[in-house]
Amino acid sequence: MASTIVSSIGQGTGIDIGNMVQVLVTADTAAKKAQITRQTSNNAAMISGVGSLRSALTAFQDAMAKLNNKTTPSFNAYAAKSANESVVKVTAGNTAVAGTYDIAVNQLATGSKVASPPFGGGASSAVTAGKMVVQQGSNSYEIDVPDGATLQSVRDQINKELGVQGISANVVNGEGGARLVFSSTTTGKGSDLMVSGIPGLEIDGTEQMSDTGGGYITAIAQDAELTIDGLAVKSAKNTITDAISGITLELTGVSAKSGATATPTSVTVSQDNDGLKKSVQSFVDAYNTLQKTITALTTSTRDEDDNLSLGPLSNDPTTRALVNDIRKVLSEVGSGDQLTTLSQLGINTTKDGTLEFNSVKFTSAMNDKKLGSQVQELFTGDNGLISRMNKAIDPYNATDGSLATRKANLDKVAKNLADQQTALDRRTEALTESLTKKWVAMDTAVAKLNAQANQIKSVFDALNAQAKNS
Template identity: 50%
Template sequence: MASPILPGKGLGSGLDTAGIVKALVDAERLPKQNQLDRQTKSNTASISAIGSLKSALAAYKTALEKLNDKNAPAFLGYSATTSDEKTVKATATNSAVGGIYSVTVNRLATASKVASQRFGDSSAPISAGTLNITQGTGSSIPVEIKPGATLQSVRDSINNQAGASGIMANIINDGSGSRLVLTSTTTGEKSDISVSGIPELAIDGTTQMTAGGGAGYISAMAEDAEFVVDGMTLTSKSNKVENAVSGLTFELVAKSATPTTITVGSNTEGLKKSVQGFVDAYNALVKTINTVSMASKDPSGKPGDPPALSGDPAVRSMLSALRNELVSPAAGGSGQLKVLSQLGINTVQETGLLEFDSSKFTNAIDKQKLGGEVQNLFNGDGGMLDRMTKAMEPFLGGSGTTGVLDARTKVLESAKNSLSIQQSALDSRVKSMTDSLTKKYNNMDTLVGKLNAQRDSIVSIFEAMAAQQKNS
C-alpha cells in the first residue's frame, strides 16, 4: 500500500510535515543504506574481478594447449621444406639431421575396395544371418543382418557395426544393377577385404569382379607405397612414412615422375614465433592479475584506490605458483638447455611480466645449437607447459574438483543474495516507517487544525462580547 501523500506544509499546523518525516526516516535509513551500498559495490567488483581472472586463466590454458598440441608440435628445433608439396610433404622432429634429400614417389599405398555380385536394385532382399568381414589376415568383424533386410539396410548395418573398425559400405549402380561396395581406411599389401557368412554377399578380395556380375576387387588389390630416397627404393603400408629417414616424416601425396627435394635445417624463426606466443600468453594473464590486485598510479605517481582483489591471498598464491615454474629447471634430460633465461626470457621485477631478448634467443639457437632442446624444455614430460597447466589446476579446477576461483565466486554470489535480501528488508522497513510517521503527522496536523479552529472560535466569541460591552 502506497504511503499517503503529505502536503509541503501542514494545512492545520503549517509545519513542513513531509520534510520532518523524510528527515526522521533518513536518519534511520542512511547509515544502513550506506553500509549496504559499500558492501554491494565491493561484492560486485570482486565478482567481476574473479570473472576476469577465470577468463584470463582459461585463455592462458588454451594458449598452452595449442602450443602443446601433439599433432602440431610448436617447438620443433628443425624444419623441413619440400620443393613440391603436391607430391611429398615432410615434417622434421628434434632428432632430425640437417641435410638435403631426394624423394621420388613410384606408387601410393592403396586400400582394398571390393564389390558384391550384382543385384537388381538397392531394395533387393538379403538373407538374415551374420556377415563376416575380414581384412587381410586379421580377425573377422561380425555384422548381424536381421530378417527382412535389403541391400540398402545391409549397407547401413555395416556402417553402424563396422565403421569404427575403418570399414565403410555404399551402394553403386553400374548401369546394369546395384552392387554393395566395401572400402577400408587401412592401406597396404595384404589388407584386402573378404566377406563371408551370407552366400549372396560373399566376396573373395583376391579375385577381380566380373562385368557379368561376379563379386571381387574392383580395379586392383591393395598395395604398399613404393618410393625412392636418395637412390634407395623403399616400401610402406601407409602413405605416412615415419621411419625411412631418422627424424623425418614423409606424407606421400601423389606419384611423381621427377624427384622432390626435401631440405632440413634449423627452425629458428618457427621456434622464435612459438616462444613469443608463450611470452605473450603469460604476459596477458599477468596483466589481468595486476589489474585486479595492484593499485594503479595517477600521473603524479600517487597510488589510486585499491582494486577489488588487492592483497588477496588467493591471487598472491596463484601468481607465486606461476612464477615458480618460470625459474624451475627442466626436469630430467642431459641437455644444456635448463632454464628460460638461456633463451633470452627474463622476468621484469617491477611488473612480473616476461621480456623476450630476440638477439640472445637467436644466438642460443644458431651458435649454441640449443634448438633441438627447446621442445623438451616446453613440451617434454614435466616440461614448462605441463607444469604451468598443473599450477593452474587448483585455481581453475577440473576432473570433478572445484577450483579456488569457482569456490570464491560461489561465496560472493551467496553474499550478493544476502545483500539483496537485506536491501529488500531495509526498503520494507523504510516504507513501513514512512507510512507510520506520515499517518501520525497527518493525525497531528488534523488535531492542530481543529484546535486552531476552536481557538479562533473562542477568540471570536470573546471579541464579540468585548465589542457588545463597549457599545452598551
C-alpha cells in the same frame, strides 16, 4: 521501494510535515543504508574482479593449448619444406637433421576395393542366410546373415559391424546388375579382401572382377614405392615415419616422369630458429597479458584529489596464492638435459611481474649452444612448463575450483545484501507512513486549538467592544 514523501505545510503548526518526516526517517535509516550501499558496491567490484581474473586465466590456458597442439607442434627445432606438395608433404621433428633429400614417388599405397558377383534384383535382391567370413591378411571377421536378408540389409550390417575395422560396403547398380562393393582403409600389399560363406557373395580380392564373377575392381592392394636420394623404399602406408630419421613423409601423388625416369621432388630440412622464437614470444605475450590483468585487479591507485582507490582484488588471499603458484612454475628447473630454465632462452621476470624476452640471448642459445632441439621438451614435455602451469592454474580456474567457489559465495552475499535493502525499504516506507500520520494528527489538533482560541478571542473582543459602547 520506499514511498515518496510529499512536502506539505501544516495548517495548524506551519511546519513542512513532509520535510520533517524525511529528516526523521533519514536519521533513522541513513547509517544502515550507507552500510548496505558500501558493501554492495564492494561486493559487486569483487564479483567483477573474479570474473575478469577467470577470463584472463582461461585466455592464457587457451593460448598454451594452442602452443601445445600435438598435431601442429609449435616448438619444433626444424622446419621441413617440399618443393612439390602434390607429390609429397613433409614435417620435421626435433630428432631431424638439417639436409636436402630428393624423393621420387613411383606409386602410392592403395587399399582393397572388391565387388561381389551381380544380382539382378537390385539392392532388394535376396541374400542367402548364413555366416559370412570377411578376411584381410591374417584378420578374419564373421557376420551372421539372417533369413530374409537383402543386399541393402547386408550392406548396413557390414557397415555397422566392420566399420571400426576400416571396412565398409555399398550397393552399386551397374549394367549387369547390383553388386555389393567392399572398401578398406587399410593399405599395402597383401591387404586384399576375401569374402566367403554366402552363396553369390564369394569374392577373391586377388582376382579381377568379371561380368559374372566377383573380384577386385581396378587393381589389387599395393605398397607405396619411392626412392630417397636414389635408394628404393617400400611402405604399406602413404604416411611414412621411419624412412628418414625425425621426418614424416606424406605421399600425396605420383611423380611426373621424363621418359621412364621419375622426376624427384626436393625436400629441405633446416633449423627453424625463427619459428621457435615466434612460439616462445607467443608464450611470453600470453603470460604478460595475464600478469597485466592481475596487476590491474590488485593495484591501488589515487585519483586527481589524491584519494586512494583499491583494486577489486587488492589484498585478496586467493589471488595472491595464484600469483605465487604460477611464478613458482616459472622459476622451477625443468626435466630436460641441457635446457632446464627459461633464463637460458633469455626469458626473465621483471619488477612488475611480467616477462622480458632477450632475443640476442635466445639466438646465442640456438646457434652457439645448440639448444633448439630441447625447447619442445622444456615447454611441452610430459612435465614441461605448460603442463606444470596448467596444474598450478586448474585448482583456481576449474569449474569447481576456488575462484568458482569464491564467485558462488559472493553471489550469496549479493543476495543477502539485496534482501537487506528490501527489508530497509519496507522499514522506510512503514516509518514514513507512521510518522506522517502522527505529525498530521498533531497538526490537526493544533489547528483545532487555534480555532478554539480564535473563537474565545472573538467573544472577549465582542464583550470589550460592548463594554466600551455602554
